[in-house]
Amino acid sequence: MGWTDRLNATPGRIRLGPVDVDVYHWAEMADTVVNPPHRHTYFELCWVEDGAGEFIVDGRTHPIGPGSLLFARPGVPHQIISRHEPGIRLAWVAFHLRLTGDDGDLGALFDAFSTSARPLAHDAQARVAALWTALRATGAGPALPGQDAAATSVAQALLVALAQAGADALRPQTAVAPDAGAAVVRQATRYVQDNLDRPLSVEELARHVHLSPRQLTRLFTLHVGQSPAGYVERTRLDHAAALLVRTDLPIKQIADAVGYGDVPGFTRAFSRRLGTPPGRFRHAATLQPVLSVS
Structure with missing residues (x-):
């Protein structure tokens, strides 16, 4: 059975x-x-x-x-x-x-x-x-x-x-007594979100929160469910997907904005994660009106 x-x-x-x-x-x-x-x-x-x-x-x-x-x-x-x-x-x-x-x-x-x-x-x-x-x-x-x-x-x-x-628009609940590890991870993820347009290493993230790379990796695995490097790539590509759908920025400019130095590398990473290249994703996933960005 x-x-x-x-x-x-x-x-x-x-x-x-x-x-x-x-x-x-x-x-x-x-x-x-x-x-x-x-x-x-x-x-x-x-x-x-x-x-x-x-x-x-x-x-x-x-x-x-x-x-x-x-x-x-x-x-x-x-x-x-x-x-x-x-x-x-x-x-x-x-x-x-x-x-x-x-x-x-x-x-x-x-x-x-x-x-x-x-x-x-x-x-x-x-x-x-x-x-x-x-x-x-x-x-x-x-x-x-x-x-x-x-x-x-x-x-x-x-x-x-x-x-x-x-579900739409769920608000994370405020923990009654947040532990120090969760606070460190929030600090690190905010740093990632603020610096998506340039290279980010695990060592740099660890220095920012005053931990060793091994300690930071353990906290990410516990609180995020993936490694710091995996989170960085996911955040870059999620932001890229949002820009593709919601703006008319050229793909080269989007690749630069999320920290990929060249369009081929960006296209490979995007296709590996979402199963389709950026141009086709933009064409198919038009869930919202395109905003002109000057």
């Missing part, structure tokens, strides 16, 4: 405080090439594990690649198309939401998710990938006492992480 079979054989309702999540099915497919335009009466959240292509939502085309989260919302026509053989490897969950109240953080979160129109999020956070992997693990192997309870707990955490990725 596969992990999806085992999960689908368990009771489908997952309770998250004031939110009932009626799960219709968990599924995965290793070779999605193209599916016809269609719509559902329920939510369908897909994680792109491997491959690249397009997610067409309500007539708009969005490039997708490894780590993309796709949000197919009730009643909205959508389609997934692979760019290359053998296709896109997907894992997904289909469910219906019922909010029994709006008290507390979970009620507010799922209310924000259910009213959002966000079609996708690029580069799924490390915890989303880890939770999908953990969910597979709970459904694999021989059935043991407590296995269903473990699967439900992981599924709850995964649904919360997916809702956070698919």
